[in-house]
Structures are given as C-alpha cells and as structure tokens.
Amino acid sequence: MTDPNRPRIALAMGDAAGVSAELAARVLADPAVRAAADITVIGDARVLAEGARVAGVELDIATGPENSARPRLIDLGNCDPATIPMGQVSEASGRFATENFRRALAMAAGGQADAVCFTPFNKAAMRLVTPGYDDEIGFTAEAIGFHGVAKEFNVLEGLWNARVTSHVPLSEVASLLNKAAILDNLRLTDQALRASGIARPRIAVAGLNPHAGDSGNFGREEIDIIGPAVEAGKAEQIGCDGPYPADTVFVRAKRGDFDAVLTMYHDQGQIAMKLIGFDAGVTLMGGFPFPICTAAHGTAYDIAGQGIAHPGAMRNAILLAARMAARENAAAA
Incomplete structure (x- = not known):
C-alpha cells in the first residue's frame, strides 16, 4: 500500500525522437527515485518499453488502478515509436510530448498529483503542434488557467x-x-x-x-x-x-x-x-500552484537511441520536485 503522506508526481514523457524515453526508463528504475515519491508516468507503453530497451533496464510498472508502491503508467496509446524518426524534429513527437504534458498538468491542477516532472521537450517540435508555443511557462499558464507570476530557475549542486x-x-x-x-x-x-x-x-x-x-x-x-x-x-x-x-x-x-x-x-x-x-542541472518552474521540474538540458538528438544519455539531471529534477512537494504537504497538514 502507498503512504498517503508521500508526494505524488506526474511524470510526462517528452519528445519521442530524443533521449526522453530512455531517461524516463532510467529514472523509473532508480531505487532512490522510487523511494522519494509515488510516480505516475504519462505517455505510451510502447515508447516507454523502447526507452527501457535502449537504456538496458527492466521496469516494474503498474498499468491499472492498483494502490501499490510501484510507479504507475497511464498509457495514452498516442505514439508508435516505429513511426518516429530518431534525432529529428517531427510533429508526431511534438504532439506526443504536448499531450502528455497537458495531462500531467491537469492531474496536478485537479489534485491528483502534488508536482509535475517531464523528460526533455523540443521547442521546434512543440511549435509544429502549437504555433504560439514559446516555452513551458506560457504553455502551463494557458493549460491550467494561471494568471500569476511564474519564472524558470536552474538548480545545480x-x-x-x-x-x-x-x-x-x-x-x-x-x-x-x-x-x-x-x-x-x-x-x-x-x-x-x-x-x-x-x-x-x-x-x-x-x-x-x-x-x-x-x-x-x-x-x-x-x-x-x-x-x-x-x-x-x-x-x-x-x-x-x-x-x-x-x-x-x-x-x-x-x-x-x-x-x-x-x-x-x-x-x-x-x-x-x-x-x-551540464549533466546534473535542474530547471524548476516556480510560482505555479505546484512544483514543475525537468532536466536543464535538451533532447540530445545527437545521441538519441544510443543508450548513453546521463540520467543525473532528470534524477535530480524528480528528487527536487519530491522534496518541495513533501514540504508543501507537511505545511498543509
């Protein structure tokens, strides 16, 4: 059974043409990440499986509504990795990332998650889907109807x-x-x-x-x-x-x-x-009603599919989100 006091993180899978799927698999297999929060990953089971294959890790993921300590997958069935050209900007990969992120934000805004994390996006791919897309702050504000002040922070060591x-x-x-x-x-x-x-x-x-x-x-x-x-x-x-x-x-x-x-x-x-x-920095979007964190680096198209992406920054992003959400939960208790 899950601990009701543990932070809940919605993890959106990012751009399918880069290292995002590999990083998602790596952090979901990381014992420290699994111990820090209850994680719900949002995306496509096929993309996550391909990411695990590339990363060389085995995942123990719940796919149903069970209440367990295992990470849970919400499979939107929204991307066949066989159709995504690796290392290239594409509308399909941008749409995948956009849909996953919007769903994660809705979960946090609706009280189903305490924080949101996402593996790296590619802004050019996102703009193919949403032409007015400038950055994640503007997208988030529109998605959850936020009218306050929010800014990006970078955090490292x-x-x-x-x-x-x-x-x-x-x-x-x-x-x-x-x-x-x-x-x-x-x-x-x-x-x-x-x-x-x-x-x-x-x-x-x-x-x-x-x-x-x-x-x-x-x-x-x-x-x-x-x-x-x-x-x-x-x-x-x-x-x-x-x-x-x-x-x-x-x-x-x-x-x-x-x-x-x-x-x-x-x-x-x-x-x-x-x-x-470079491999450890975190981007935090502060000012929103809940923490939103990701790796400070990008989609690394040049090494996509090679199994060599370093998970340090993404791991740090989830651990920071978990700490901030835990403090917020404790203050509200």
Missing part, C-alpha cells in the same frame, strides 16, 4: 539561478528591465528557495553591463534600475545584495557565498550553470 528576462532577443533585454520586474523576481526567488528548504536565502543580483556598469562608465542600468530594486528587496527583508559584475558573481556563488544568483537575461546565467555541471 545547491546553487540556484533565476533570471529577470528569459526567452527574448538580447536586443530587447535592457528595455524590459525595470525596478518592479526585478523586485518581483527577487520575491519569487526568495519564496522558491524557502519552499525548497533554505530557511534564510542569500541572493546575489548580477549587473547588466560589463563590470556592473563601472560606476556609470559602461551604462546606467545598475545605478538607475538594478541597485534601487536591490534596496527595495532589502527593505522587504529579502536577503539580497548587488549588483555584482556578472563575470565574477558565479565564482563567489559557487564557493558558497550565495544560495542564488539573479541574472538579467537567459545566457548570463545559463552559460555559467551549464559549465558548472
């Missing part, structure tokens, strides 16, 4: 990266920065860190310009926008400081001076985090 702007052209970043946006992200970062178990988060804020503007010589965003936002965060008792030069702030964070770095744009933080540990 206890270090978090948040960002003020995300999937926008670099040429637009400066125009999108303002005190309110930065302060909103400081609040959300502080909340997410606390939800993960960090009692007193320490957040470093990166500057936008070289050398954090060098006292205005290389730009005034640090003086006019970022600095005032940091001071406003401090006034709200958020443990934040900066702005710091972006080329050194991660050195300090990695050695333990900070729990998180709030960067101004996508690659400012992503490059640093992926250099620190």
